[in-house]
Amino acid sequence: RKEVEQDPGPFNVPEGATVAFNCTYSNSASQSFFWYRQDCRKEPKLLMSVYSSGNEDGRFTAQLNRASQYISLLIRDSKLSDSATYLCVVTDSWGKFQFGAGTQVVVTP
Amino acid sequence: GAVVSQHPSWVICKSGTSVKIECRSLDFQATTMFWYRQFPKQSLMLMATSNEGSKATYEQGVEKDKFLINHASLTLSTLTVTSAHPEDSSFYICSASSGRDYEQYFGPGTRLTVT
Numbered sequence: 001r002k003e004v005e006q007d008p009g010p011f012n013v014p015e016g017a018t019v020a021f022n023c024t025y026s027n028s029a030s031q032s033f034f035w036y037r038q039d040c041r042k043e044p045k046l047l048m049s050v051y052s053s054g055n056e057d058g059r060f061t062a063q064l065n066r067a068s069q070y071i072s073l074l075i076r077d078s079k080l081s082d083s084a085t086y087l088c089v090v091t092d093s094w095g096k097f098q099f100g101a102g103t104q105v106v107v108t109p
Numbered sequence: 110g111a112v113v114s115q116h117p118s119w120v121i122c123k124s125g126t127s128v129k130i131e132c133r134s135l136d137f138q139a140t141t142m143f144w145y146r147q148f149p150k151q152s153l154m155l156m157a158t159s160n161e162g163s164k165a166t167y168e169q170g171v172e173k174d175k176f177l178i179n180h181a182s183l184t185l186s187t188l189t190v191t192s193a194h195p196e197d198s199s200f201y202i203c204s205a206s207s208g209r210d211y212e213q214y215f216g217p218g219t220r221l222t223v224t
Contacts, residue, residue: 008150031211032211041220042218043202043217045215087152096158097153097155097204099153100152101151
């Protein structure tokens with residue numbers, strides 16, 4: 001079983017709609033959680049950290065459920081520029097990053 | 110702030126040759142640098158972790174004699190792919206951490222093609 005699992009998608013989303021997807025992790029001792037965005041053939045860029053109480057950054061909302069070992073990302077009012085692959089990152093107690101394979105989001109006009 | 114550069118951004122080399130990739134933290138001191146590899150439609154896989162002035166720690170399955178890592182200063186780490194083969198063709202990405210938190214700052218990546 002992979003340590004970090006994501007639905008690869010693609011999630012085809014009409015512009016202006018809301019899309020949400022999850023990421024599950026296997027290590028209950030995981031310390032920190034992040035969502036990164038990766039555009040085609042580019043490096044990952046930090047989208048947001050995920051806090052236990054949940055957090056919001058503009059149109060993006062992240063949630064953490066430690067009991068069920070998953071994190072989620074919700075994108076409201078999707079823009080064409082939101083089309084990308086969203087990578088879930090979980091760190092272990094040593095701070096080592098474990099990446100998911102990514103969820104592809106395609107926002108259509 | 111927190112800018113990481115990589116050079117070259119892409120390289121094509123012949124089988125059997127060696128390729129060196131540089132990773133630099135431009136505006137902070139990176140106590141730890143990480144090297145990742147990403148194959149198409151797959152996740153980033155950590156290859157090794159390097160701390161300035163000490164030997165790199167390689168992940169299981171990564172040959173340390175094939176992927177030579179040097180972290181000679183707080184702003185520079187290099188990855189040398191020795192005797193490259195076509196199966197080494199991949200997207201190599203470095204990241205750097207200042208050590209203050211868990212955050213890693215990624216370089217733009219190097220696309221290696223071995224013919």
